[in-house]
């Protein structure tokens with residue numbers, strides 16, 4: 001490995017290819033940087049900001065920042081953990097996340113990342129937005145209360161499934177996920193549980209209707225080992241407690 | 247509502263006029279709304295069908311811009327400019343007066359569908375407020391008698407063209423002119439200079455001039471032009487950023503209204519230098535009143551051989567300019583969001599790098615400069631870089647247009663060489679008893695009296711031009727609260743720290759403002775502000791906490807005198823408790839639980 005093609009991440013040398021982001025290079029080197037809107041199968045989005053790292057003293061999103069030779073990158077410092085914690089807390093109060101009542105609990109990337117950054121309570125005042133649930137589809141349930149606007153389902157449905165089922169509309173705090181039909185109902189689309197879009201949600205927004213609580217609490221994906229060890233729920237096969245089709 | 251077939255025909259005609267180009271989507275939606283008063287699902291689907299794009303693309307645009315409506319809306323749409331300087335001039339009283347006289351609640355539409363009344367972010371008429379927009383056209387110097395007449399005109403359904411012209415009069419108050427505003431400029435002089443001396447010589451003059459971006463960030467303009475010039479790409483673009491959304495700024499309005507030729511000439515010089523044939527002016531929606539005049543100016547330049555094909559008879563020099571109108575989105579002043587908007591999309595800032603100089607409009611190399619930057623460039627092309635650089639300071643050459651408003655006797659435009667002190671400006675504009683300045687708009691910095699000897703230049707106090715004066719009779723916290731609400735309204739919603747953080751910050755400021763804050767809340771503001779500052783995706787979220795963070799340092803007493811107890815944090819959180827109540831009682835207005843009257847009554 002030549003000197004030009006590495007940067008240091010928390011003191012460790014990480015190699016990279018030209019055009020790789022810090023996140024992609026870290027992932028390839030087996031170093032975990034927490035993330036939510038990033039999924040290695042898609043181009044980076046840069047919206048959740050959970051993956052912030054300090055690059056030569058400046059905070060940047062590691063999923064969009066190009067890796068460059070000799071960069072000094074910090075990730076696991078208390079300063080950065082505190083900022084990530086704050087961002088997670090924002091995501092929790094913005095929606096309605098009642099984890100004990102959520103089928104995704106224990107296998108939810110949002111929850112797992114929250115634990116990973118040491119978030120113990122939502123801290124901020126809850127917004128309690130009113131977001132109706134959509135149960136119109138025969139096989140899938142949409143609980144918008146848990147959506148964090150990562151747009152992974154939007155991207156998967158549009159770019160992989162070629163169906164364009166989801167979209168984000170509105171501005172600012174009013175931005176919200178919608179289903180692209182005149183009625184706004186999922187039941188009116190050709191969405192299917194085998195779609196890529198059904199496998200990428202890092203939260204419990206898009207759920208399968210007929211299977212619930214098959215894996216008991218306590219034995220779920222992140223119940224025993226943290227996300228930096230287990231990996232993303234969307235990257236793991238269903239047989240391993242993930243969402244990806246075998 | 248129009249018959250279905252008539253609606254389709256109307257939309258078809260509009261889309262045809264824009265050559266069925268999806269990049270014109272925002273312009274198309276503006277025109278459709280002008281005809282139909284709001285964008286129904288049927289209208290949105292028809293636009294999508296005519297353009298051959300998916301309806302959700304159209305809807306994402308229609309729901310992003312605050313001047314586009316996807317709910318039924320009045321044929322007369324009256325929006326009061328609600329910047330702090332409008333408030334200083336008593337706009338709230340006028341707003342309530344008008345809503346009462348018209349019989350329509352604020353932020354809603356009258357039952358007969360004739361008129362809607364609401365508020366909007368600063369409309370750039372700060373030196374002649376209180377201001378409003380009616381169907382997007384600026385109304386200035388509002389008074390109760392004037393509103394009485396407006397009520398009559400609305401109720402009589404008088405078309406806007408028949409309203410008295412003086413209601414729409416926009417005056418350019420230029421109180422101090424220097425090299426940019428003061429010297430005569432012969433149309434075509436800069437173009438003749440570039441033809442005679444060649445683009446390389448002009449680049450050299452730009453380098454010598456030291457000109458820095460006048461939009462506020464201060465990037466060296468020559469470096470930007472050179473980078474775009476050297477970027478690979480057959481087709482390149484020049485974009486003039488006339489979005490001027492920073493509350494308290496109105497210098498670009500004056501330049502576009504009185505010096506449009508100078509600005510267009512600067513753009514054309516840039517086109518020649520970088521090798522572009524097409525330019526765009528992105529004009530904020532609030533300035534739609536000047537569109538016809540600007541188009542006429544462009545036309546007369548074409549006729550004079552200063553624009554279009556074979557400029558000044560040189561077959562190798564072709565460049566034209568198109569005007570795009572925004573629709574109420576401050577974030578579209580950010581250059582990459584502006585480009586998205588120019589492409590007909592909603593204005594979410596792009597991931598940078600790559601930068602517009604290599605990947606801009608339609609992913610082609612693009613120079614985006616502020617209005618004032620282009621005007622300065624035109625002068626530099628004629629007078630030379632040394633001439634320009636003889637003004638200003640070591641790192642900030644030339645002059646700066648300041649937009650003065652708030653508590654001063656002579657609000658308006660002041661052109662100073664860089665390096666002028668805040669104190670000098672305050673003296674010149676007749677500010678009696680100033681307590682503080684909001685410099686460079688809400689995203690800028692709050693300056694207290696102790697700092698009045700600081701200099702306006704990139705080495706010290708950088709500014710895009712907004713300069714709002716608060717005298718000692720004002721409560722600084724009123725301003726801070728106004729700015730906190732502004733950022734909630736203007737966040738694009740893409741990234742977490744800004745989308746959620748602006749709302750959290752507003753709630754904290756409101757809490758302190760209504761006398762319910764504690765010392766812990768001030769600490770909370772600092773922490774939250776830090777997350778927004780370092781974590782946000784674009785400059786909007788990164789600067790949104792500035793007014794709070796600055797004023798906590800500069801005006802701690804404004805906060806402290808409102809704290810409930812400076813020492814302890816009550817276990818009972820009124821804010822949170824009332825929010826539950828709001829949820830139960832079904833009050834949907836976002837600020838119900840912070841309603842001042844309710845809180846005042848509830849206070850011990």
Ligand SMILES: Cc1cc2nc3c(=O)[nH]c(=O)nc-3n(C[C@H](O)[C@H](O)[C@H](O)COP(=O)(O)O)c2cc1C
Pocket residue numbers: 458459460461462463464465487488489490491492576577578579580581582614615616617619784785786
């Ligand atoms: C939220 C936001 C709003 C902005 N608004 C404007 C604006 O209204 N006008 C402007 O010229 N620049 C604005 N800018 C700066 C532009 O991104 C860009 O730097 C500028 O247009 C470049 O031109 P200049 O180098 O000539 O200043 C804004 C930036 C941000 C982050």
Ligand code: SF4
Pocket residue numbers: 146147148149150151152153154177200201202203205206
């Ligand atoms: S539904 Fe899930 S995948 Fe889609 S935007 Fe929301 S959180 Fe992301």
Ligand code: SF4
Pocket residue numbers: 577595736737738739740741742744745782783784785786787788
């Ligand atoms: S900081 Fe984020 S949410 Fe705010 S305007 Fe920029 S991109 Fe949008």
Ligand code: FES
Pocket residue numbers: 034035036037038045046047048049050051052061062063064
């Ligand atoms: S993972 Fe990088 S911003 Fe979301």
Ligand code: FES
Pocket residue numbers: 327328329330331332368369370371372375376377493494495
């Ligand atoms: S228009 Fe009223 S302050 Fe800007």
